[in-house]
Amino acid sequence: MSGPESTHRPWWLRIRPLVEPVLLAVTVTALFLGCLAWLVGRHEIADGIWVAGTLSGVVPAVVWVVLSLYRGRAGVDLLAVLSLVGTLWVGEYVAGALIAVMLSTGRFLDAAAQRRASKDLRALLEHAPRFARRKAGDAVTVIPLADVAIGDVLVVGPGEVVPVDGRIEGAEAILDESVLTGEPLQVERAIGEPVRSGVVNAATAFDIRATATAANSTYAGIVRLAEQAGSESAPIVRLADRYAAAFLPVALVVAAAAGLASGSWVRAVAVLVVATPCPLLLAAPVAIVSGLSRASRHGVVVRSGGALENLGHAKTLVMDKTGTLTAGRPVVVDVLPAPGYDRREVLRLAASVDQMSPHVLAEAIVTEALAQDIPLSLPVNMIEQPGRGVAATVDGAQVSVGKLSTGVPEAGWARAAVNRASLDTAAIAWVGVDDAVIGAVLLRDPLRRTAPRTMRRLRAAGFTRLVMLTGDRSAPAREVGTVLGLDEVYADQSPADKVAAVRAEREKAVTVMVGDGVNDAPALAAATVGVAIGARGATASSEAADIVLTTDRLDRLADAMDIARWSRHIAVQSAVVGMALSLLAMGVAAFGWLPPAAGALLQEAIDVAVILNALRALRGNPAVGIALPHETEALLLRFAAEHDILRDALSQLRDAASQLDSHRDESAIDALDRAYRFLTDQLLPHEDAEQHDLYPALAAPLGSAEATATMSRTHAEIHRLTDRIGNHLELARNAGAVQLDQLDDLRACLYGLHALLRLHFLQEEENYFTLTDAEDIEAKRTAGQIPPTR
Structure with a gap:
């Protein structure tokens, strides 16, 4: 089986990669050799070489015109053919050679911007x-x-x-x-x-x-x-052809009027020479190629200029959930110990058993234990039952991790764990020692930290409709859609359902589809622009996509969108300015003040101007993005790393509140004391450092200290609730137990502070920490460009 690209490509597209480089070499060589002959006084030989160069441009240009007419379009190539033939007719051979070079250069650049990689879905x-x-x-x-x-x-x-x-x-x-x-x-x-x-x-x-x-x-x-969807892709209409539809009749009318009014067809040819749409042939492809180059530096491989153009005016974004909006691999979200057991000990035993298992949940549990620097024991006599879990002997005890064979215990903490898993759409791995269940580990596929900010950026970039397709169940799909503010969520989707949904969206607007798995490949091929997140080796989706994100980061799509819109803006600007200058030159030539050879040189000057403008696409839009000093980037990395540590410890607040349900004695005071010491020893120093170090550093890049004002107000509330918990702790210590009249307010403080801190962390991570690229900063630090943080 061969892919759609090899099966359905017409013959002229298959030979195009061979013709255009040869044509460029021939025309440039002819112009150069003709100039040498003219300089040494061999004018007849120079004219002959230039004629040969002109003819080498006429033949393929005629073929391109015929093919354009066959497809129902009269593009920029028609004017080029008329001007080339006109220069031969009136004997302006050097002008013809110049036009041939400009024509071949434009086609070569256009081919570089448009050529697609194979879509054979190997x-x-x-x-x-x-x-x-x-x-x-x-x-x-x-x-x-x-x-x-x-x-x-x-x-x-x-x-x-x-x-x-x-x-x-x-x-x-x-x-x-x-x-x-x-x-x-x-x-x-x-x-x-x-x-x-x-x-x-x-x-x-x-x-x-x-x-x-x-x-x-x-x-x-x-x-x-995938094959069928790929073969449905409409041919790309070049930006130059769209503008030529209006420019072509104007040029022909002016040239004909100049020739008929003056009786000199040299004037008509001069008009056609300066009307040759080299700004269209050159400027637009240069801007698009510059955009492709800039995108590649951001980890975005755009496989054709047409894809970049289409991305620039796309309105609908369709996304897969797993691996695109979520991390694509489960992580531990909480460890719930049975009464009398420690959270770290439950995780240690589970990870000790699971370190020998290849199961995806086992890998997540081991990863979490290692991240918390929990030392693991070596299990012996391990037995893995497919679908049930793993059991082994750890430190002399029989430990099991996985499903329960006897049903969920009747204990209140176990029922609470089941309810929590249901509410959080999480999987449960029960941990047992000998014949007792001692805890539960909750796991889920988390939302990407950058996803909310990326959705906002994509809407700002021009997407008016955000849609999620997923094979996952409806409940977790709706939760993700609600958090991200998506316009539509389709759950329980098979690959065929995804293709049908993408086709339906494509009928209404230019549609971009983002996915990362083989199951997404047909939908990617069915979209106007397919975008694959290819960092984890999803080769099939990468082969079917027009754009591949080489890093495992969805926010690169927002970067690609910004680059696409800026490149298209520069391309249109360059083309419009170039055409305006050409129209002015056409008027001058129509009055006989500009002969064809001089007109060709003037056209070259116009080309240089518009190409230099088109190269601005390499620098990117100065209005997009925030320039951060190295010191500020280092601070962001420091506080992001501290968040990862503190987030795991936030559960102490909820544990202390839960302890109050069954105990008000010394054990409750001890849990409250641990929570309070965490707040005063770890959390508040972190928040104070953010307030005094990070927020002032962000004021200048964000334009105002007001950008962090709401976060500062949250810091004040965190301090207030911490002090209130400290007061409750002091009262309980003096009385020897937590008093009944303290319970309601104390629970409210603990649960409220837990929720406030989780929200506060998310806000900082989405609004500030995503301003920097951790990979880039670590590379700079390794190179010694950024000093290490404390």
Whole structure:
């Protein structure tokens, strides 16, 4: 199978990469050799060389005109042909050679801006299985995938791709369905449940009974959808052609009027020479190529100038959720210990067992424990049950992590954990020691820290409609949509559903689709502009996309949008200014004051001016972005790192409040004391340092100290609530227990401060910390350009 690009490209597009460089070399060489011959006095030879150079430009230009007319467009090439033929007709050979050089240069630059990379979706083919293992009795034979028949029993080994659609037989299966749904969490399929081709066996071997042939299975359908959607992409209309539609008739009328009024067709040719739309042929492609270059420096690979143009006036943005708006991998959001157990000890035991497991949730638990510098023990006698969890001996005790075989305990803390997981749309990993459940670990795929700010930036850049498509369930999808203020959310979407939704949006407006997985590839190809987040190796989506974000950061799309709009603005500005100057020169030439050769040189001067203006696209829009001093960037990094540490400790406030539900004695006072010491020893010094170091440093880049005024007011409230908790602690110590008349206000202070701090952290992270690029700053610090922070 070949991709849509190789199958549907016309012959003239396939040979274009060979013709344009050769044409540029021939015309430049002819102009240069002709000038040398003229300088040594061999004028006839010079004229002959220039004629050859002019003819080398006429032939392909005529072909381009015919092809444009065939597609229903009369573009800038028609004026070039008329001026080239006109210079030969009236004997202005050097002018013809100059025009040929300008024409070939413009086509070469335009090709550089427009040429697309291959869309053959090689990654989809590489992922697709070629063979299957058919089971007959006790014998297993390897057969070609095409030979699989409905009803065959197939064996799928660990790590293998399910070859065809079928139903589970013999034993339950643990599957990684991210290739189809994009969701990072593995799923359990029981005996008799359907399984789709393309998903990966994440545990032990299992059998399936085929319910479809390879050609009619899910994965083959994804490949066909991508091919079909890719072949529907409309050809890019060049920016130059759009402006030429108005410029062409004006030039022809002025040239004809000049020739008829004066009786000299040299004047008409002179008008056509200066009317040759080199500002259109050169300025627009230079601006677009400059935009492509600038985008690449920001980690955005734009595969064609047409994609950059379309991105510049896009109105609808369609996004996948997992890996695009969320991190794409689960993280621990909380550890809930049973009464009498410590949070760190529960996490330590769970991570000690899970460090030997390849499960995606186990990896998240181990990562969280290591981030908190919790020392892990080496487990022995480990047993992993697919779909149930892991059990091992740790420090002489039998520890299990995963699902409960006996049901959720009746204890209040366990029911609260289940309710919390439901409210937070989180997964639960229960932790047991011997026969007792000692805690629960909650995990979820978190929203990207930069996502809210990126959504605001994208709306400011011109997107009027933000839509999310996801294969995830409705509840977490709606939560993400609410937090980000999206206009539409579609949940439980299959790859075919996504393609249909993108097509529907594309019918209403220029539509951009962003995704990061193989399951997104057909939708990316169906959009006007497909954008792939390719940092995690989502090769199929990258192959199907017009734009690839090489870093795992959605905010780069906002950068790409800014670059696209600025590049398009510069391209239009350069073209309009160039055409205005050409119109002025046409008037001068129409009165006979500008012969063709001089007109060609004047046209060259106009070209230089508009190209220099077009190169401004390399610098980017000075009105976009905030320039931060190195010291301010270092402060932002410092406080961002402190947030990551403090956020984990905020749970002490909620723990102290929860303790008050069952205890008011010394244990409650101890929990309250731990929370208060965290506030006074760690949190308040951090907030005070922000107030005195960070906020003044941000005043100048943000334009005013008022930009941080609301955050300063929050700091004051944090101090007030901390003092109030301290007063409650003192009263409880004096009385030997928390008094009844303290409970309501104390709970309100603890829970209120916990919620306030979480919101405050998010506001600072979205409004300030996202102003800097951590990767860039770390590189500068390594190079010694930024001093280390304390």
